[in-house]
Amino acid sequence: MPEEIHVGDVIRTKKKHPCGSDQWTVTRNGADIKMKCEGCGRVVMLDRETFLRRRKALLVRGTGDTFPLPPATELSEP
Ligand SMILES: [Zn+2]
DSSP: OOOOOOTTOEEEESSOOTTSOOEEEEEEOSSEEEEEETTTOOEEEEEHHHHHHHEEEEEEOOOSOOOOOOOHHHHTOO
């Protein structure tokens, strides 16, 4: 699965939320990802790595912003 993330993506997570839903919509894309539970509307923020680890399937491809990672040289600066 590509590691692209778009605002508006609807994804399925490996674990269900306590409300019973396993579907989430990405509402913010950046160094951290915000996603909203489709079942109860709860919003959580995850770092990209955690988000990608929890994402099991992409159900709907969003059309919102992607977040291009800066070149590695920029990442290594203090
Ligand atoms: Zn929920």
